[in-house]
Amino acid sequence: MLQVSIKKGREKRIRGFHPWVYRNDILSFSRRPKPGELCIVRDHKGAFLAKGYINPDSYISIRILTYRKDEPIDYEFFRRRVEEAYSYRQQIVPENCSAFRLIHSEADYLPGLIVDYYSGYLVVQVTTLGMEALKEKVVRALVDVVKPKGVYEKSTVPARELEGLQMVEQPLYGDIPERVVITENGIKFNVQIVGGQKTGYFLDQRENKLLFAKEFVKEGDRVLDAFCHLGGFGIHALVLGKAGEVVAVDSSQLALDLAKENARLNGVEDRFKTVKGDAFKVLKEMQLSGEKFDAIVIDPPAFAKSKKVLEQAKRGYKELFLRGIKMLKPGGSLVVCSCSHHVTPPILEEILLSAAYDTRTPLRVLYTTYQAKDHPFVLQIPESRYLKCIFAKTFPQEV
Structure with missing residues (x-):
């Protein structure tokens, strides 16, 4: 098996169970590596560290499968x-x-x-x-x-x-x-396996959707579900929270068609309204026209797919959060999410705080949550904590 030695000092991260070896960590190979093959990782003195697979053409050159010397990869x-x-x-x-x-x-x-x-x-x-x-x-x-x-x-x-x-x-x-x-929290959803987005459905928000519907939606509430995909947050609000109306916004007609089917599947189609369009434009139009909601969810796709676009992503999040805050009724609920691992919990909180300052709106934060328990993040791998959600409420009257 290919032997890979890493530079002095780089072994600490590997011994701490971080599973990646970067290209610039590598000191030498026992022979020329074949992309995709299994390998043994050793420190600069030759001591065993781990086994994994290698792609020398990738910035993350080795991904570790086991830290056990006696465990074959079969x-x-x-x-x-x-x-x-x-x-x-x-x-x-x-x-x-x-x-x-x-x-x-x-x-x-x-x-x-x-x-x-x-x-x-x-x-x-x-x-x-x-x-x-x-x-x-x-x-x-x-x-x-x-x-x-x-x-x-x-x-x-x-x-x-x-x-x-x-x-x-x-x-x-x-x-x-x-x-x-499928059923999610007892609610039925059609999932498009062939030709749908990602693997078909966003399972990582399961617990957050339940929390939203149970604690942040009251009977008769008007709810905005921005970037709704298949209507997960909105339909949870209708079925479990007894919301009076949900307005679901997405740029994908396929997603909206499936969301409508999901509303029908659960008998709430009469209270489920869809709007097709770019959420930035739709929310701006709604806010300028004076629309108001009791509860708003803003769950956009990953804006910061690399660190170099983080500042641009922060501006995008802030614009959306500003629109959302301005459309909240007194005492309303706001849930904002980011699935970009570059947007850490403190950064997401900072963006929301900036939007709250600009709108002169005090916000009470009740929860900061992450991805569902079947999507665990590993403490030694900060990149694995990718989904963050802040659950907040405005005050019921001006202060």
Whole structure:
């Protein structure tokens, strides 16, 4: 197996269980590496550190699979990893949820691999060259352990291009329907497996949607769900929070059509209104026309996909938060989210504070939350805490 030595002083991070070796950490190779092959990582003196896979053309050159010297990376390795992940999800996912994140990349010690479970079907996303080389063993382990009706690959993320991989969408096992119906917190949702966004649904907001509907929506409230995708926050507000009306905004007609179907599926279509358009423009028009809401959710896509665009992303978030605050009724609820790992919790709080100052609006923060428990973040990997949500309320009257 290829041996890779890393520079003096760089071993501390690896021994601290951070699973990445960067290109500039590497001191030498035992031979010329083959992209995607397995390797052993050693410190500058030759002591064993970890095993992983390598792509010398990537800035993150090595991703670690195990810190155990005696653990081979074979089929049994992947079977154990899948069994551990599946057992954990069975413990923490509520019975009224038939969809969950089964494998969450580094958080399950399977870097470059995402697997979501949708009512008996698995959707797989492979993001790295090394995991692509191991995919056959992974799929076999998934089938043997989980026994799904079907496995579908949806490896269509830009990260693959950085690894020299093409976009792939294909069935891997069994018969795959275009759509499946899942339950989330007891609410039904149509999920577009074939041709939909990401793996089909954003499962990481499950607990936040429940919290919003239970504690931040009252019967009869008017709710704005900006960047609604399949209507998750809004439909939770209608079904569990007994909201009077939800206005759902998204730029994707496919997403809005599915959101309408989901509203019908739960018998709340008469209180669910959709608006197609760029949320920046739609929210500006709504605010300038004097629209008011009792509760607002702003859950945009990742604006800061790299650190170099962070300042631009902060301006985008602030504009949206300003519009939201201005449209809140006294005592209203505001939930703002960011799924950019470069936007840390303090940065998100800073942006919201700036918007509150500019609108002269005191905000009371009740919760700061993260992704759902089936999407755990690893303390040693700050990049894995990507989703942040702030739940706030305005005062019921001017102060």
